[in-house]
Amino acid sequence: MTVYQLPAEVGAFARYLRELVSRLEPGEGWYGVFASRDPEGLRACLDGAEIPPWDVVESLLQDLGEAGDGPRAAHARALHTAAAAAHDRRPGGEEALHERLESMERERRYAEDRSHELSARLRADPASPDTARLTGELAWAQDDHHRATSRTTELTTRLARLAAERIAGPGPIPYPSPSRTPSPSPAPGPGAAAPPPSAKGVGGRRRPRGARYAWMDEVAEGRDGGPVAVPELPMGGVAPRGARFGGAEARAAAPPAPSSTVTGEAAAEAARAASNAVYALRRLRAQGRSGEAHALLCEAVAGPPAWLPALATELHRVGLGADWATLLWEAASLPPGRLAAVAGALADAGRAQDCDQLLRQGVARPAEELAGACAALHAEGHHREAHALLAAFVRVRTPEDAARLASADPHGLVPQLLDAARTVSPARERDLLHALRVAGLARS
Incomplete structure (x- = not known):
């Protein structure tokens, strides 16, 4: 035996x-x-x-x-x-x-x-x-x-x-x-x-109640030490879901963002939302309510992408850079269109490093979804970010996976993937070209 x-x-x-x-x-x-x-x-x-x-x-x-x-x-x-x-x-x-x-x-x-x-x-x-x-x-x-x-x-x-x-x-x-x-x-x-x-x-102790209760405790400690009602903050979605809840539900939850950048009154609104969110986040952290703090970050991801750079600035200002890393991790699981919108907003705000980190973390998702994210980035003029996404993909995924990705749009994605593989290494480009030939997407 x-x-x-x-x-x-x-x-x-x-x-x-x-x-x-x-x-x-x-x-x-x-x-x-x-x-x-x-x-x-x-x-x-x-x-x-x-x-x-x-x-x-x-x-x-x-x-x-x-x-x-x-x-x-x-x-x-x-x-x-x-x-x-x-x-x-x-x-x-x-x-x-x-x-x-x-x-x-x-x-x-x-x-x-x-x-x-x-x-x-x-x-x-x-x-x-x-x-x-x-x-x-x-x-x-x-x-x-x-x-x-x-x-x-x-x-x-x-x-x-x-x-x-x-x-x-x-x-x-x-x-x-x-x-x-x-x-x-x-x-x-x-x-x-x-x-x-x-x-x-x-x-x-009652178990954490989920993200939709993050702002709706009956009373909480106010800034002046007295009990005050905790308002619902304007960071987006009406239902607690977080980035990993992708799909139509998450897309419907977030207010539309016609532009990936904010100016004037919209910039002031983003700053106010960031300030409110960080205040509430620090309060939750101080009370040991880590689950609700995480839910707050998920709500922020579901909100307007153009507000996130302001939130990043505020989080780093008060020493909560780890929470920004958590938020980026959540954002990596957004539906393709939302992922592209967040990446574009970060790039437009000059946060290229954050944008690249987000894209690197998103390459574990199904190839078909990444094809949609790449197309959305190109549609918004974020060609550098689309290239970074594909380069991260060919660096950690198999050539066969890359061929499956290319099959979603052979005319557009085959040359883009080969260009991305070329920036990784000559060997990776050769392996990808072989996989594309086997899949009938490139000439023998």
């Missing part, structure tokens, strides 16, 4: 996970939710047969009162990253990731449709006696959406890592750091349904 031995990295993470849950109270907090809703899935993770999504580990850390951006979370993240990479390299690992990605995308679409349905019912009759129940269901539907979309991003990144390793060997693509991927709210584990809206974590 053949005995399968776990890779060392997987074994190390499984031991860490077992030690972590041994410190938790059975039946309480998110650990209790995972154990009751999906005991087999939890057991598989503890045995090392499966690697849980990062948000599950983050939720367990929250049960212990650990900060999502603290040293213990960083240690857990490093173990999780190494274990996931080793797990994915096993025979059949890539196929399993593709299957999970398809399943998670179906869950994301279902949660998106459910959110639309509940939002429409609430708008149609806000005075209904069912308003409280529907509001709670909407919050959970949005949490489901966030969980599915964040896991979709994680799976896509893992697939991109495998593709890059085929070119450059193990270890070329790191996963996002814990400070850049906090979840607005902890989420149930693999296959777990959401607990009732009145669920509380260890110590009786």
Whole structure:
């Protein structure tokens, strides 16, 4: 009989996970939710047969009162990253990731449709006696959406890592750091349904309520120390979704931005919005409400792209550059048109480095989406940024992926991709040309 031995990295993470849950109270907090809703899935993770999504580990850390951006979370993240990479390299690992990605995308679409349905019912009759129940269901539907979309991003990144390793060997693509991927709210584990809206974590503390509550606490500490109502800030969307909630919902949420730059009164409005957002963000950080702080950043990403340079300036001015990095990470998962609009706004404001970072982070998404982003950049006259996007793509993705990208618009994208590959290296250009010939997109 053949005995399968776990890779060392997987074994190390499984031991860490077992030690972590041994410190938790059975039946309480998110650990209790995972154990009751999906005991087999939890057991598989503890045995090392499966690697849980990062948000599950983050939720367990929250049960212990650990900060999502603290040293213990960083240690857990490093173990999780190494274990996931080793797990994915096993025979059949890539196929399993593709299957999970398809399943998670179906869950994301279902949660998106459910959110639309509940939002429409609430708008149609806000005075209904069912308003409280529907509001709670909407919050959970949005949490489901966030969980599915964040896991979709994680799976896509893992697939991109495998593709890059085929070119450059193990270890070329790191996963996002814990400070850049906090979840607005902890989420149930693999296959777990959401607990009732009145669920509380260890110590009786109510779980974070999601992005749409970021500005709607009943009272908060005011600038003068007294209790004041927290206003809803004008950073965009009416529903909390964040960049990873892409698609028509995110596009509809943001006020239209006819131009990627702002002048005059519009510039003053952007400055006011940035000041309000940073004030609220600092308050949330000071109170340890990191989930709601992250939700605020997601709201900003869903707002007018032309406002973001002002927000970047204000964040750096008060020493919150790490939050700007988080915002850029969220923006990298925007729908193609929105991604291009944000990149263009940053470029027009002279923030070329931020623009390039955003585009580099966006290349893990499906090739078809990147074709749309590239076309949108060219349509707005941002040719340098379109070239930077393609150069980042051919640097970390396989030549076969580049050929799939080119197939979306062979006449326009084939010469652009070859030019981008040429700036990376002659070898990359040769590999791409071969892949294009095999795909029938270039002459033999």
